[in-house]
Amino acid sequence: MAKLAITGGKPLRRKPFPAWPVYSRRESQALQQVLRSRNWGGYPFPNAHASAFAAKFAKAQGAKYGIALANGTVAIEVALKAIGIQPGDEVIVPAYTWEGTVGPVLLLNAVPVFVDVDPETYCLDARLIEQALTSKTRVILPVHLAMNFADLDEILRIARPRNIAVIEDCAHAHGGRWRHKGAGASGDLGCFSFQSSKLMTSGEGGVVITSNLEYHERAQSYVNCGRASATDQFRQRLIGFNHRITEFQAAILEAQLRRLPKQARVRQKNMQHFEKRLHGTPGLGFLKRDKRVKRIAAYQFVFKYLPEHFAGISRAAFLGALEMEGIPCDGLFYEPVYRSALFPVDPAEYPALSWSRHEPLDLKTRYHCIVSERAAYEEAVWLPHHIFLGSRKDADDIADAVLKICENIGELRGLQHPAIARKEMSRAERPRIEKRQW
Numbered sequence: 001m002a003k004l005a006i007t008g009g010k011p012l013r014r015k016p017f018p019a020w021p022v023y024s025r026r027e028s029q030a031l032q033q034v035l036r037s038r039n040w041g042g043y044p045f046p047n048a049h050a051s052a053f054a055a056k057f058a059k060a061q062g063a064k065y066g067i068a069l070a071n072g073t074v075a076i077e078v079a080l081k082a083i084g085i086q087p088g089d090e091v092i093v094p095a096y097t098w099e100g101t102v103g104p105v106l107l108l109n110a111v112p113v114f115v116d117v118d119p120e121t122y123c124l125d126a127r128l129i130e131q132a133l134t135s136k137t138r139v140i141l142p143v144h145l146a147m148n149f150a151d152l153d154e155i156l157r158i159a160r161p162r163n164i165a166v167i168e169d170c171a172h173a174h175g176g177r178w179r180h181k182g183a184g185a186s187g188d189l190g191c192f193s194f195q196s197s198k199l200m201t202s203g204e205g206g207v208v209i210t211s212n213l214e215y216h217e218r219a220q221s222y223v224n225c226g227r228a229s230a231t232d233q234f235r236q237r238l239i240g241f242n243h244r245i246t247e248f249q250a251a252i253l254e255a256q257l258r259r260l261p262k263q264a265r266v267r268q269k270n271m272q273h274f275e276k277r278l279h280g281t282p283g284l285g286f287l288k289r290d291k292r293v294k295r296i297a298a299y300q301f302v303f304k305y306l307p308e309h310f311a312g313i314s315r316a317a318f319l320g321a322l323e324m325e326g327i328p329c330d331g332l333f334y335e336p337v338y339r340s341a342l343f344p345v346d347p348a349e350y351p352a353l354s355w356s357r358h359e360p361l362d363l364k365t366r367y368h369c370i371v372s373e374r375a376a377y378e379e380a381v382w383l384p385h386h387i388f389l390g391s392r393k394d395a396d397d398i399a400d401a402v403l404k405i406c407e408n409i410g411e412l413r414g415l416q417h418p419a420i421a422r423k424e425m426s427r428a429e430r431p432r433i434e435k436r437q438w
């Protein structure tokens with residue numbers, strides 16, 4: 001008799017997990033207050049809530065200045081402009097990340113240089129950076145993900161003597177801490193996203209933090225249509241745009257920031273319990289817990305499903321089965337950006353890809369980052385953070401569901417099922433079936 005829900009057995013869990021995003025009267029009151037104030041937009045810049053929130057957030061992460069803005073993609077664009085990126089400059093990026101880490105590099109007519117990720121952390125592999133440097137390298141742009149940090153000690157050791165800027169993409173790392181500094185505060189600038197799925201959210205939104213006043217001023221000017229910054233000490237004019245955040249979003253974010261530490265503790269406790277339950281299960285792999293990470297930011301719990309241990313039964317089959325047991329999960333959460341259908345780069349549109357070359361640089365064929373490719377297409381399993389925001393019993397259910405599938409994996413051999421087909425779909429295809437964005 002079938003045991004797994006996907007083959008007709010009883011699902012391990014029917015009860016929904018805690019809903020995301022979380023809100024309370026605090027958010028409602030904040031919204032009402034902005035509504036009544038009739039002061040809704042980002043101008044005058046920075047407006048009251050945006051300014052208060054950005055200052056609190058920067059302080060919480062250990063930086064001097066913060067600018068709240070439209071979203072995390074724009075935050076990266078703004079940070080690149082702040083350090084004075086020039087056309088043709090090269091930016092080291094991890095291959096395994098969201099396309100929004102890399103898009104701004106191309107938009108500014110700079111050149112992304114993809115470096116593979118560390119198999120133990122899934123973050124930029126600092127051991128591979130030096131061989132990717134050239135005289136044009138201007139920025140290293142690590143992304144902290146999978147409850148880990150890229151090795152910032154090593155990245156700063158490489159960058160500092162060479163005058164290379166470090167911009168941390170912290171879209172997954174709100175509240176995280178590397179040694180004694182918050183995410184985004186070790187490098188020159190840190191960029192965060194407040195998109196719906198993130199650890200703090202206002203639906204859309206972002207923030208750039210830095211302790212460098214000159215970068216802060218340039219960033220402010222770029223976000224506010226090129227106007228003088230609030231301090232205007234460096235008097236640098238640049239063409240800017242309207243990347244401001246609204247007061248509604250900023251007011252929500254103030255409330256979300258207050259809730260973050262408690263949520264982080266609950267998530268971490270449940271994730272630790274979950275990991276302990278599964279540790280040592282043949283065929284599953286766990287990422288490194290680096291002692292230098294003093295506070296974990298747990299945006300997604302990421303572990304490895306090793307298909308070779310399960311007679312080649314695919315990750316998509318495993319995930320389809322897990323979903324049918326009642327556990328939200330994902331595999332193709334990210335693709336190596338250079339291979340992604342969401343990254344259709346035509347060199348004709350990005351002139352720097354042709355400069356000083358016989359042939360334009362073809363990002364799709366130039367790179368083959370094996371750790372990123374294996375993570376993306378074979379082994380990485382991503383579990384969203386909100387399912388760890390409940391009780392220990394919830395965490396036990398998730399662990400029990402994973403174990404149930406491992407124990408009955410044979411039922412998945414040769415199985416065709418819409419839930420499996422869904423798990424094989426790339427992010428580019430998903431809007432056809434997705435109701436929520438995770």
Ligand SMILES: Cc1ncc(COP(=O)(O)O)c(C=O)c1O
Pocket residue numbers: 071072073074097098100101143169171172192193194195204205206
């Ligand atoms: C790693 C990473 N970088 C950048 C971004 C871009 O943020 P946003 O969606 O707010 O533009 C995201 C958001 O999904 C992300 O996950």
